[in-house]
Amino acid sequence: MTDIARMQSASIVPPAPRIERVPLILFGALAIAPFLAALSGAEGYVLSLLCRVMIFGLAALSLDLILGYGALVSFGHAAFLGIGGYAVGILASHGMEDALVQIPVALAASGLFAAITGTISLRTKGVYFIMITLAFGQMLFFLATSLAAYGGDDGLTLPSRSLLAGTTILKNDRVFYGFCFICLLGVYVLAREIVSSRFGRVLRGAKENPTRMEAIGFHPFRFQLLAYVISGMMAGLAGVLLANQAEFISPSFMTWQRSGELIFMVVLGGLGSLHGAIVGAAAFLLLEEFLPEILHLASFMLSSDLQSRLVENWKMVFGPVLILIVLFVRGGIMGLVPGGRHD
Amino acid sequence: MTATLLLIQALNGLQFGLILFLIAAGLTLVFGVMDFINLAHGVQYMVGAYLVAAFSAWTGNFGLALLLALPTALAFGLLLEVLIFRHLYDRDHLDQVLATFGVIVFLNQAVKFIWGAAPLNVPVPEIFSGSIEITDGLLYPVYRLVIIAAGLAVALLLYVLVSRTRVGMLVRAGATNPQMVSALGVNIQRLFMVVFGFGAMLAGFAGAMVAPILSVEPGMGDNILILAFVVIVIGGIGSIRGAFLAAILIGLVDTVGRSFAPNILRFFLDPATASQTGRAVAPMLIYIFMAAVLFFRPSGLFPAKR
Amino acid sequence: MTKPLLELRNLRKNYGALIVTDDVSLSVPEGEVHAIIGPNGAGKTTLIHQISGLAPSGSGQVLFDGQDITGLRLHERARRGLARSFQITSVLPGFSALENVALAVQARSGSSYRLFGNAAREPDLNGPAMECLNLVGLGSRSHVLAGLLSHGEKRQLELAIALATEPKLLLLDEPLAGTGHEESRRVVEVLRRLRSRTTILLIEHDMEAVFSLADRISVLVYGRLIATGTPEQIRHNPEVRAAYLGEEEMA
Numbered sequence: 001m002t003d004i005a006r007m008q009s010a011s012i013v014p015p016a017p018r019i020e021r022v023p024l025i026l027f028g029a030l031a032i033a034p035f036l037a038a039l040s041g042a043e044g045y046v047l048s049l050l051c052r053v054m055i056f057g058l059a060a061l062s063l064d065l066i067l068g069y070g071a072l073v074s075f076g077h078a079a080f081l082g083i084g085g086y087a088v089g090i091l092a093s094h095g096m097e098d099a100l101v102q103i104p105v106a107l108a109a110s111g112l113f114a115a116i117t118g119t120i121s122l123r124t125k126g127v128y129f130i131m132i133t134l135a136f137g138q139m140l141f142f143l144a145t146s147l148a149a150y151g152g153d154d155g156l157t158l159p160s161r162s163l164l165a166g167t168t169i170l171k172n173d174r175v176f177y178g179f180c181f182i183c184l185l186g187v188y189v190l191a192r193e194i195v196s197s198r199f200g201r202v203l204r205g206a207k208e209n210p211t212r213m214e215a216i217g218f219h220p221f222r223f224q225l226l227a228y229v230i231s232g233m234m235a236g237l238a239g240v241l242l243a244n245q246a247e248f249i250s251p252s253f254m255t256w257q258r259s260g261e262l263i264f265m266v267v268l269g270g271l272g273s274l275h276g277a278i279v280g281a282a283a284f285l286l287l288e289e290f291l292p293e294i295l296h297l298a299s300f301m302l303s304s305d306l307q308s309r310l311v312e313n314w315k316m317v318f319g320p321v322l323i324l325i326v327l328f329v330r331g332g333i334m335g336l337v338p339g340g341r342h343d
Numbered sequence: 344m345t346a347t348l349l350l351i352q353a354l355n356g357l358q359f360g361l362i363l364f365l366i367a368a369g370l371t372l373v374f375g376v377m378d379f380i381n382l383a384h385g386v387q388y389m390v391g392a393y394l395v396a397a398f399s400a401w402t403g404n405f406g407l408a409l410l411l412a413l414p415t416a417l418a419f420g421l422l423l424e425v426l427i428f429r430h431l432y433d434r435d436h437l438d439q440v441l442a443t444f445g446v447i448v449f450l451n452q453a454v455k456f457i458w459g460a461a462p463l464n465v466p467v468p469e470i471f472s473g474s475i476e477i478t479d480g481l482l483y484p485v486y487r488l489v490i491i492a493a494g495l496a497v498a499l500l501l502y503v504l505v506s507r508t509r510v511g512m513l514v515r516a517g518a519t520n521p522q523m524v525s526a527l528g529v530n531i532q533r534l535f536m537v538v539f540g541f542g543a544m545l546a547g548f549a550g551a552m553v554a555p556i557l558s559v560e561p562g563m564g565d566n567i568l569i570l571a572f573v574v575i576v577i578g579g580i581g582s583i584r585g586a587f588l589a590a591i592l593i594g595l596v597d598t599v600g601r602s603f604a605p606n607i608l609r610f611f612l613d614p615a616t617a618s619q620t621g622r623a624v625a626p627m628l629i630y631i632f633m634a635a636v637l638f639f640r641p642s643g644l645f646p647a648k649r
Numbered sequence: 650m651t652k653p654l655l656e657l658r659n660l661r662k663n664y665g666a667l668i669v670t671d672d673v674s675l676s677v678p679e680g681e682v683h684a685i686i687g688p689n690g691a692g693k694t695t696l697i698h699q700i701s702g703l704a705p706s707g708s709g710q711v712l713f714d715g716q717d718i719t720g721l722r723l724h725e726r727a728r729r730g731l732a733r734s735f736q737i738t739s740v741l742p743g744f745s746a747l748e749n750v751a752l753a754v755q756a757r758s759g760s761s762y763r764l765f766g767n768a769a770r771e772p773d774l775n776g777p778a779m780e781c782l783n784l785v786g787l788g789s790r791s792h793v794l795a796g797l798l799s800h801g802e803k804r805q806l807e808l809a810i811a812l813a814t815e816p817k818l819l820l821l822d823e824p825l826a827g828t829g830h831e832e833s834r835r836v837v838e839v840l841r842r843l844r845s846r847t848t849i850l851l852i853e854h855d856m857e858a859v860f861s862l863a864d865r866i867s868v869l870v871y872g873r874l875i876a877t878g879t880p881e882q883i884r885h886n887p888e889v890r891a892a893y894l895g896e897e898e899m900a
Contacts, residue, residue, distance in 0.1 A: 073437055120634050124641045127380060127436060131576045132637055138569050139630035146623040198761050198768040205752055208741040215701070215739070216814050217727035217756040226762065256569055260382075260444045267441055313456045319449025326442040327430060 022337060023275040027185060030054065034177050047173045048245065053285050054180045055241045057278035058187055060265040062234030065191050066227050067263070068272030069200065071207040073130045076117075076137025077262050080232045082144060082254030083110045084239020089156045089249040099162040099170065103240055110236025111229050113140070118228040122221055137259055144251040155250020162244055170244065180241055184278070187234050191274050194230065203227050268325060270334025279333050291318055345606075347481050352599045358487050360594020361494025365549035366567060367574040367586040368501055369542020375581020376517040376538050377432055380439045383423065383446035384546055385568025391416045391547025392554040392563065393454050396463045405468035405555070412551050413544055420543020424536055432535070447565070455561045462558035490552050497545070498587055505583055514538060570597075573629060577636050579643030589644065593629050600628040652715070654679040654848050655818055660699055660709035662692075669695045671872040673709070677818070682840075682849045684859045687869035688892065693852040694736060696869065697822045700850070701733040702726040714817060727756070732816035734807040736823045736852075742796030746787055746806055749795050750778035753813035781809040785839045801832025808839055812846075819843070821851035825858060837862065860884070868892065 030050065037046035059081055066072040087106035096102065117136040124132055145153050161170045169175045194200050206213045206220035213220050243249045252258070261284065269280020292314045299307045310317075329336070370384045394415050398408035427446060431439050467486045474482040505511035513534055516523060550564070557563070574593050578585025605621030612620060636644065653676040660673040669692040677683045687693055698704035700711055702723040711719045718726055727733075741749050751774040755761055758773065768774065782788050785805040790798065795806060804824055811819055824840065825833045837858050843849065844862075853859050859866065860880045867877040870892045876883060883889055 067437075073440070075440070117634075120638050124637055127374070127580065128576055128637065128641065128643075130380070130436065130440065131572050132634070134569060135573055135576075135630045135633050138566075139627045142626035142630075143623060146626060148619070148622075194764045196767045196769060197765055198755055198759075198763045198771075200764075201748070201752060201755070201768045202761050205741050205744065208743050209739060211703070211723075212735075212739045212741060212810075213752075214723040215727055215733055215735075216753040216810060217724050218761065219722075219724045223761070230764075257444075257447075257565070260440070263437070264441055264444065267437065309456070313452050315448050315452035316456060319445045319447070319452065322445030322448060323427060323442045326434075326438050326445065 020275075022273075022279070022334070023188070026275055026278060027188075030181055030184075034174055044173060047177050049285070049289060051177055051180050051241075051245050053282045054184045054278075055238050055245060056262070056265060056285060057281040058180075058184050058241070059235050059238035060262055060269070060277035060281040061184075061188060061191060061274055062231045062238065063262050064266045064269075064272065064274055064277035065194070065234070066224075066231045067266055068274075068277075069195055069207060070203050070224055070227050072122075072224060072228065073263070074121075074133045074228070074231075075130045075256065075259050075263065076133035076135070076140075077231075077235055078254040078256070078258035079113070079137040079140040080110045080235030081239040081242055081258065082140055082249075082251070083113055084236040084241075085243035085249040085253045086144065086147075086150065086239075087236070088162060088240050088243040089158060090150055092158055092162070093150065093156065097160070097163045098166065099164050099240070099244075102162055103237065106236045106240045107233045110232045110239075114229040114232030115225070118225045118232075122224050122228065134256055134259070137254060137256055141251050141254045141256070144254065151250065153251065155248060155252070158243065158247045158249070161247060162240075176244065180245075183237060183241060187237065188274060188278070191234070195274065199223065199226070264322065268329075268332055270332030273334045276332055276334035283333060287321070288318065291321075347478075348602065349599070350478070350481060351483065352602050353595065354483060354487065354491070356595035356598035357591065358491050358494070358594070359598055360591040361491060361498070362549045362553055363567070363570055363574050363594055364587050364590035365494060365497060365552075366546045367571040367578070367590050368498075368583060369538075369545045370571050371575040371578065371581055371583065371586045372514060372538050373542050374575060376514055377535050379428065379432055380436050380443070381428065382440060382443040382568065383428075383450070384542070384571065385564030385566075386447050386450040387416065387420060387543045387546040387564070388550040388567060389454065389559075389561070389564035390419055390450070391550030392465075392557075392559045393458060393463070393550075394547065395551035395554045396465045396559045397458070399465055405465070409551055413548060416547025416551075417540050417544040420547070421536065421540045423543070424539045428539065429532075429535075451561045451565075460561060462560040465554040465559060467555040484556075486555060490556075493552060497548070501545075501583060510534070510537060570629070573633050575643075577633055577643055579645040582643070582645040585643060585645030593632075596632055597626075597629050601625040604628070652679065653677060653712075654714060655700070655850065656710075656712040657700070658710040658712065660696070660711065661707045662695055662699055662704065663707055669872050670699065670869075673869070673872070673874050675867055675874060675877065677848060677850055679817075679848055681864045682844050682851070682862055684863035684866045685850070685852050685869055686854075686856070686859055686866060690871075691869040692872040693869055694822055697733065697820055697850075697852060701731060701820050727814060730815070730817035731820065732811040732814045732818070733820035734804075734811050734822055734824060736826055738800070738803040738807060740795040740798075740803055740806050740810070742794065744795055745792050746782060746795055746798065746802075746809075747775060747778055747791040749806060750781050750809045750813045751775055753810045754778050754781075757814055778809075778813060781813045782806075784812065784842065785809045786835060799832075801828045801835065804828055804832070804836055805839060808836070808843070812843065816847055819847050819849045819851075821849065821853075823852055823854065825853055825855045833858065 033050055034047060037043045040046055059077070063074065063077050066074060084106040087109055088102050091102050091105060121129055121132045121136065150156050161176065164170050170179060202213065202218055202223045206218070206223060210220045239253065242253065265280040265284045266277045267280070268283055269276035269278065292311045295314050295317060296307060296311050299310050302310070366384065366388055370381065373379055373381050391412060394412035395408045398411045399405050402408055423446065427442065431442055471486040471489050474484050477483050505514060513529055517534065570593065574589045575586050577593070578589035604625040605618040608617035608621045655677040657673055657675045660670055662670045673696060685693055685696065695704060699706045702721055702725070706719060710717055713729060713731060718729065744752070748769065754774045754777045755768065779788065779791060782791050785808045787802060787805050787809060790802060795803065798806060808824065824836055828836060833855065840849070840862055863880060865877060866880055866883045868875050868883065868889050875888050875892060876886045878886065
């Protein structure tokens with residue numbers, strides 16, 4: 001009833017975009033965090049953790065674009081992280097260390113891989129789509145393990161972070177943090193723009209009712225393919241950043257478990273809101289980071305031996321937490337924040 | 344010489360394919376009948392391997408350990424069904440993927456917690472140790488032949504169960520048209536449990552059988568799960584026959600491909616490049632194969648649903 | 650008579666041994682309102698699927714605007730001016746009524762691959778969409794989510810969506826299905842207004858509506874067309890009467 005009342009009171013032209021609270025708070029917090037980190041006494045640790053949050057936030061955001069707005073459950077999205085990472089590693093080992101070269105190459109490679117695999121995957125529907133994207137992800141994973149020249153199974157340590165226009169400023173952790181922040185903000189704004197555009201509207205329509213879309217003359221396949229390519233390129237960018245953050249690349253960037261984690265981040269934050277994916281990534285990584293600490297504190301009454309075994313096996317708590325979230329937190333974190341969702 | 348190698352690799356491929364089939368059979372039924380994606384199916388294979396390792400360390404007898412492991416694996420599968428999976432049947436695939444992913448995280452750590460992170464070894468049962476000469480100069484381990492025989496026997500048993508019994512008929516009907524089955528007044532909940540438990544036991548059996556020839560370690564079910572998914576997608580979801588053929592195909596393509604890809608490429612490339620490219624391409628072969636199948640037949644080779 | 654806009658030549662479709670449409674030939678001239686009636690299971694919806702491209706034909710040809718479109722798919726036919734509604738209401742429930750229609754306007758005006766610019770604020774899309782909504786009498790409900798509309802309103806929305814694609818031919822699959830008396834009266838009113846704008850081919854069970862709307866009627870029984878003619882001719886056709894005997898009293 002209140003829903004209907006709210007709909008009817010809306011004017012013909014949608015209201016001008018009001019500044020939304022959640023993304024404002026989110027990006028505001030990320031912007032001031034480095035200043036607080038400097039005071040914390042553990043600046044390096046905090047910055048590195050938050051960089052990881054932003055990088056996985058970027059990857060999760062890219063996945064939300066096709067998952068939340070296109071209902072395409074890509075279970076191979078970590079492959080793009082790998083492509084981005086290996087673009088950095090392979091180019092660097094051939095002496096091309098500038099991000100201004102690496103990023104375009106990474107984007108092109110991700111886009112190409114997305115175009116090829118998307119053309120095949122999008123012919124299938126539902127469960128088959130999940131499985132075929134999973135298989136393509138595995139294919140790339142095994143390709144990486146067999147790249148003996150670039151470390152094979154063990155991966156490859158980068159000589160240093162990428163150069164930026166010939167300078168070494170990215171080696172500074174604060175500058176690198178800023179670089180990640182700008183990438184995330186830029187991609188977020190771009191994704192918001194895409195979602196509300198004509199293209200985004202067709203994508204959302206195809207998610208709701210593909211047959212209806214065909215009946216008015218749209219071929220959902222092409223729109224989904226383009227969205228898949230865009231999403232893949234965004235995730236490729238996240239891969240470039242991740243390689244630089246870790247100063248290391250390995251096939252473990254693109255295990256299927258990693259793809260599963262990305263999906264989890266999106267669902268945890270709340271599907272189809274973009275900033276929800278970033279919040280989800282943050283929640284996931286922080287939980288992973290601090291769960292051992294929390295367990296340590298929570299089990300103070302146990303003997304120190306049991307306590308350390310519990311902390312060591314924190315994943316035995318993490319797994320059930322994930323299950324409980326799926327079973328009971330519907331709509332993700334954004335579903336809990338009043339007004340946190342928008343469509 | 345090459346013919347001998349080919350024969351050995353073909354046997355290895357067959358053995359690997361049959362193991363894949365044991366896992367995929369349960370997966371494809373659960374998938375087809377309940378429309379449920381169970382990522383945790385791979386850990387049931389791992390649990391089977393650990394159970395047989397634990398029981399054979401305890402009893403000192405592989406056969407006895409297997410006899411104990413099977414009902415335990417079944418009970419474990421049913422426990423998971425009641426505790427978790429049952430609450431996911433009416434959720435969408437995404438929720439199913441994520442919740443069962445949580446189960447994997449938990450169980451991989453749980454086996455580490457109980458048995459430690461180091462791989463366990465299970466000795467090959469005494470009577471099946473050693474090799475026999477199949478043809479002139481070709482020795483092949485007896486135990487691997489036993490796996491092949493057991494795999495074929497289970498496949499046959501499954502065929503009889505699915506095509507000749509009442510439950511089998513319901514399962515086939517359920518894979519084709521689930522609404523119809525529940526409309527017939529069948530207790531669908533119980534049917535689900537039966538299918539689920541049986542699938543879990545088959546996966547556990549596969550894990551138990553390979554325990555003596557592989558190392559039993561945490562996460563051992565993760566990659567084979569993906570292969571099982573490849574199998575059921577190629578075979579067509581819900582089709583036992585499709586899963587069987589696809590499993591054998593995948594087993595052969597993977598095993599034979601790994602040993603012969605460099606040789607085949609040598610016809611086109613210089614030896615060094617050929618062996619390097621061959622090593623890179625071989626593990627990708629089955630995924631390329633799957634992509635090719637789905638490109639031409641988006642619902643697999645033997646789609647059960649119409 | 651004007652040239653035929655839609656021409657069916659010996660259309661046939663079977664599911665296994667079951668023949669659903671059998672050797673259907675029909676021609677609909679531009680500007681006509683043509684109704685297909687027939688008892689349940691006569692293959693009417695399948696015929697609409699074959700014409701719109703949702704289901705492939707076993708054999709035969711579909712000619713539209715002088716061109717053979719038999720091999721084209723649903724979205725390709727839609728682009729050529731063949732719009733359809735669905736028997737089971739098919740709208741985008743999470744979109745507002747206006748957005749549902751604006752999307753259909755978007756399909757025929759300008760590129761839909763634009764990644765920038767807020768589509769919801771484009772007057773070129775919202776203007777014509779609003780016009781279509783007003784035409785079907787949904788103007789005041791434009792911002793209600795389609796999923797929250799009443800059943801009758803959804804039927805009206807379907808018409809608005811189909812209209813917004815500026816079709817040469819409107820294929821309507823039981824536009825009155827499931828509507829109450831008041832609602833069905835409103836939809837018939839809308840259809841009457843549309844007849845001056847486009848050619849209409851419809852399937853309908855409501856005989857009163859069919860006989861008052863249609864210029865010509867075809868009768869489909871067990872996949873075969875047994876008669877085509879004006880409402881008056883059909884009413885007095887003995888074969889038709891025989892086919893409907895015991896089904897329902899004809900108006």
